[in-house]
Amino acid sequence: MTPMDTSTATPDSAAGHPVVELDGIRMSFGGNVVLDDVTLPVRPGFTGLIGPNGAGKTTCLNVISGYLRPDQGDVRLGGRSVVGGSAHQIARLGVSRTFQTPRLIPHLSATENVLTGAGRHYRGGHLSELFGLPAARRDERRLRGQARDLLETFGLGEHPGRAASRFPIGSQKIIEVARALLNEPRLLLLDEPAAGLGAEDVDRLVTGLTDWAADRDAAVLIIEHDLELITRLCPAVAVLHFGRIIQSGAPADVLRDPVVVEAYLGADFAAGD
Amino acid sequence: MSEPGRATATTTHTEDPTMVTAGAEAVTEPSAHAVGRTKGLVAVVALLLLFAAPFVLNSYLLFVLNLTLVYAVATLGFNLLVGWSGQIGLAHAALFAIGAYGSAIAMEQGVPFLVTIPLVGLAAGGLAVLIGFPAIRLTGFFLAIATLALGMAIVELLKGARAVTGGGGGLNVEVFTLPGINGSASTYFVTLAVAAVAFFLVRRSLIGRFGRTLQAVRHLGQLSGSLGVSALRYRLIAFGLSGFIAAVAGSLYGQLQTFVFPAMFEMNLLVPMLVMVFVGGAGSHWGPLIGAAFAVVLIELFQDLGDLQAIAYGVVLMVAIAVLPGGLVSLFATFRDSRLVGRLLARRTASERSEVRA
Ligand SMILES: Nc1ncnc2c1ncn2[C@@H]1O[C@H](COP(=O)(O)OP(=O)(O)O)[C@@H](O)[C@H]1O
Ligand SMILES: [Mg+2]
Numbered sequence: 001m002t003p004m005d006t007s008t009a010t011p012d013s014a015a016g017h018p019v020v021e022l023d024g025i026r027m028s029f030g031g032n033v034v035l036d037d038v039t040l041p042v043r044p045g046f047t048g049l050i051g052p053n054g055a056g057k058t059t060c061l062n063v064i065s066g067y068l069r070p071d072q073g074d075v076r077l078g079g080r081s082v083v084g085g086s087a088h089q090i091a092r093l094g095v096s097r098t099f100q101t102p103r104l105i106p107h108l109s110a111t112e113n114v115l116t117g118a119g120r121h122y123r124g125g126h127l128s129e130l131f132g133l134p135a136a137r138r139d140e141r142r143l144r145g146q147a148r149d150l151l152e153t154f155g156l157g158e159h160p161g162r163a164a165s166r167f168p169i170g171s172q173k174i175i176e177v178a179r180a181l182l183n184e185p186r187l188l189l190l191d192e193p194a195a196g197l198g199a200e201d202v203d204r205l206v207t208g209l210t211d212w213a214a215d216r217d218a219a220v221l222i223i224e225h226d227l228e229l230i231t232r233l234c235p236a237v238a239v240l241h242f243g244r245i246i247q248s249g250a251p252a253d254v255l256r257d258p259v260v261v262e263a264y265l266g267a268d269f270a271a272g273d
Numbered sequence: 274m275s276e277p278g279r280a281t282a283t284t285t286h287t288e289d290p291t292m293v294t295a296g297a298e299a300v301t302e303p304s305a306h307a308v309g310r311t312k313g314l315v316a317v318v319a320l321l322l323l324f325a326a327p328f329v330l331n332s333y334l335l336f337v338l339n340l341t342l343v344y345a346v347a348t349l350g351f352n353l354l355v356g357w358s359g360q361i362g363l364a365h366a367a368l369f370a371i372g373a374y375g376s377a378i379a380m381e382q383g384v385p386f387l388v389t390i391p392l393v394g395l396a397a398g399g400l401a402v403l404i405g406f407p408a409i410r411l412t413g414f415f416l417a418i419a420t421l422a423l424g425m426a427i428v429e430l431l432k433g434a435r436a437v438t439g440g441g442g443g444l445n446v447e448v449f450t451l452p453g454i455n456g457s458a459s460t461y462f463v464t465l466a467v468a469a470v471a472f473f474l475v476r477r478s479l480i481g482r483f484g485r486t487l488q489a490v491r492h493l494g495q496l497s498g499s500l501g502v503s504a505l506r507y508r509l510i511a512f513g514l515s516g517f518i519a520a521v522a523g524s525l526y527g528q529l530q531t532f533v534f535p536a537m538f539e540m541n542l543l544v545p546m547l548v549m550v551f552v553g554g555a556g557s558h559w560g561p562l563i564g565a566a567f568a569v570v571l572i573e574l575f576q577d578l579g580d581l582q583a584i585a586y587g588v589v590l591m592v593a594i595a596v597l598p599g600g601l602v603s604l605f606a607t608f609r610d611s612r613l614v615g616r617l618l619a620r621r622t623a624s625e626r627s628e629v630r631a
Pocket of ligand 1: 029034051052053054055056057058059060
């Protein structure tokens with residue numbers, strides 16, 4: 001089970017240099033090896049990361065976004081190693097993510113929650129806010145406008161002032177995506193964004209994401225169990241199984257691969273869910 | 274299982290006693306500007322009324338009002354730390370003492386009182402940052418115990434440094450008066466001016482980006498890193514600011530009491546300070562004022578209880594958290610969100626919304 005050569009398997013490898021590149025990542029927790037020699041280039045556009053529960057997908061995101069430091073291997077963002085950087089430093093380099101269970105500030109409005117993603121785009125500091133300088137007010141107005149626009153892009157523009165906790169869980173997940181986008185990321189990491197979403201919400205999500213990505217060079221790495229969504233969005237997909245990349249390429253090919261089918265079904269039976 | 278901090282993700286926020294329920298402004302966004310303007314007007318009128326107080330109140334009531342404002346400022350800082358950044362740091366009474374003592378001692382050295390206010394603020398802010406360095410990596414019980422111990426150590430130091438502080442016996446405070454105004458009215462005006470500025474500035478940063486960032490740190494913990502926010506940095510900033518504000522309030526307290534001694538800054542102050550934060554509403558904007566007023570009344574009621582005072586406050590604190598997790602200000606929010614008020618306001622919001630959009 002050696003990892004496939006992903007660069008030849010990815011159909012549009014001509015689409016540009018990888019935005020982020022996992023190179024030989026090994027990650028273990030107290031002797032339990034969770035990622036084993038994971039090499040994965042993520043190019044501009046959508047890339048899917050699939051695999052059974054416990055395969056190590058979320059761990060991959062945690063490594064990229066700086067929450068975990070790998071035992072071995074390198075993470076290169078735009079060619080530069082970011083291993084050892086802390087999560088907030090990596091976020092400020094233009095890496096945004098969402099979480100498997102949405103993490104919003106419950107009593108703050110949708111817009112305010114989205115605004116918390118704007119950190120690196122404030123030109124003025126906290127002191128200019130404290131003293132109410134015009135620069136601070138301009139920042140606030142500009143970013144608030146962008147936050148509202150993003151909510152509209154995702155079809156949530158109707159209740160920008162409603163407290164986050166009063167939205168259904170599906171909408172909360174979408175608000176979290178909008179928050180990630182306000183960072184104007186060059187790399188967006190989505191952890192099962194469609195899990196728990198109704199068909200209508202999935203459509204909002206897909207439309208919003210494709211609209212957003214259309215005029216940008218950003219790379220989006222999506223972990224998702226909804227294979228139809230992966231096929232719809234991602235020209236490239238990689239399959240993680242017991243911490244190894246067992247296959248990657250165009251979804252149509254990958255999802256037909258007997259090894260992948262076996263991994264998915266086998267694991268699901270074994271896990272009993 | 275694999276997300277850092279996932280364990281806290283599953284706890285529902287309503288179980289959390291420090292839960293912020295009073296972010297009233299933020300929730301009603303479409304009319305936020307209009308609401309803000311009304312509130313601004315209310316604040317200005319209230320301020321004018323407060324400035325008139327020395328002319329209408331007897332000296333006892335003026336003292337009580339002055340004390341309420343001093344506590345309100347102290348609680349403003351405490352609430353920033355506890356309610357907004359979510360850290361139960363318990364050195365606040367000691368930092369308040371630093372302000373009272375520092376100001377009095379600096380005045381003995383010839384520093385004008387008004388200059389001592391920012392000076393003690395900076396000193397206590399710096400000290401709070403030092404306390405914060407170990408504390409920001411701790412949470413809950415351990416954070417509380419560590420900061421409590423440091424706070425008690427500070428008060429012990431005040432007792433020990435007899436040559437400068439007068440030790441357990443206390444220290445006289447030279448009273449500053451504005452030219453042409455009698456002592457207690459002058460002290461009151463200074464307190465009111467400082468309180469107004471403090472509330473204005475703190476509120477402005479809390480309703481904006483700074484407040485959002487603190488809440489992100491509070492609710493997301495280290496996951497706020499994914500928003501480009503260093504949780505540790507903001508926790509430290511919260512410590513520094515709360516220390517600064519505590520000492521500013523302490524300097525005003527010294528002026529009001531005219532005599533300070535270490536026992537003033539022990540549990541009999543710290544526990545009421547917690548009462549002020551939680552009864553007012555942790556994480557609210559005006560809670561500190563309401564909490565302080567409540568606590569001053571309690572202090573009057575409990576004053577004859579002696580050593581039982583701290584226990585009595587503790588009971589009040591527990592009852593307050595259990596019965597009213599959002600504090601007294603949440604009652605206003607509940608009232609505002611109620612159907613009757615909603616219907617009364619319904620006609621207005623439509624026009625306000627178009628106004629805001631325009
Ligand atoms: N912080 C951690 N400590 C210990 N074990 C972990 C940690 N994070 C993940 N794991 C383990 O790593 C494995 C992969 O988890 P995860 O990356 O969440 O899988 P997936 O997202 O593919 O379902 C699981 O067995 C999980 O228990
Ligand atoms: Mg996962």
